[in-house]
Amino acid sequence: DxxxxxxxxxxxxxxxxxxxxxxxxxxxxxxxxxxxxxxxxGLRLIYFSYDVKMKEKGDIxxxxxxSREKKERFSLILESASTNQTSMYLCAxxxxxxxxxxxxxxGTRLSIL
Amino acid sequence: QQQVKQSPQSLIVQKGGISIINCAYENTAFDxxxxxxxxxxxxxxLLIAIRPDVSEKKEGRFTISFNKSAxxxxxxxxxxxxxxxxxxxCAASITGSSNTGKLIFGQGTTLQVKP
Numbered sequence: 644d645x646x647x648x649x650x651x652x653x654x655x656x657x658x659x660x661x662x663x664x665x666x667x668x669x670x671x672x673x674x675x676x677x678x679x680x681x682x683x684x685g686l687r688l689i690y691f692s693y694d695v696k697m698k699e700k701g702d703i704x705x706x707x708x709x710s711r712e713k714k715e716r717f718s719l720i721l722e723s724a725s726t727n728q729t730s731m732y733l734c735a736x737x738x739x740x741x742x743x744x745x746x747x748x749x750g751t752r753l754s755i756l
Numbered sequence: 757q758q759q760v761k762q763s764p765q766s767l768i769v770q771k772g773g774i775s776i777i778n779c780a781y782e783n784t785a786f787d788x789x790x791x792x793x794x795x796x797x798x799x800x801x802l803l804i805a806i807r808p809d810v811s812e813k814k815e816g817r818f819t820i821s822f823n824k825s826a827x828x829x830x831x832x833x834x835x836x837x838x839x840x841x842x843x844x845x846c847a848a849s850i851t852g853s854s855n856t857g858k859l860i861f862g863q864g865t866t867l868q869v870k871p
Contacts, residue, residue, distance in 0.1 A: 683765060685845060686861040733799055741849040741857030742788045747799025
């Protein structure tokens with residue numbers, strides 16, 4: 644089974660802080676994704692990466708950046724956290740094309756106070 | 757163009773009943789339509805998927821119906837069980853030849869099956 648591990652289940656940070664969310668996968672998948680999940684808005688793609696050091700903007704990249712220095716690790720960075728970034732953040736991986744399953748972690752519930 | 761609209765937002769069904777969740781899209785280039793199931797506290801997981809060359813796909817109690825001319829597809833859960841209580845997301849994408857494609861998700865439907 645594919646294992647996608649997100650470093651924290653719950654995180655509380657203050658406005659203006661720099662926040663790091665980490666995601667690690669154990670299956671050598673080339674594609675990795677960061678989504679945020681909000682009620683009534685579904686899953687919205689923030690950034691994705693299809694190889695080490697490669698990244699592509701998703702639908703809502705503003706206020707976020709990402710880092711992928713190793714194939715198994717994909718980090719989401721909130722440069723200066725704001726209250727409207729309070730959300731559930733989900734990491735996912737995929738091997739192969741878009742018609743292959745995406746494997747999700749269990750999410751990080753981030754609260755910005 | 758890139759949106760997938762999902763309804764209803766929430767659904768309550770009695771045990772043994774049929775749950776129906778609908779999705780609509782605009783982009784006719786979409787050619788892959790998966791459904792993901794998410795239990796509380798867990799990430800979504802692929803449930804079932806369809807391509808537009810077929811009008812229906814069935815896996816156990818779960819069926820996707822696809823209407824290409826109407827640009828709509830739906831998930832039917834037959835004989836719904838309390839264990840089916842979860843959030844369901846439809847999605848769409850363009851497969852093409854690239855491995856860098858992305859899914860466009862609907863807004864999600866929270867299903868509650870009452871015993």
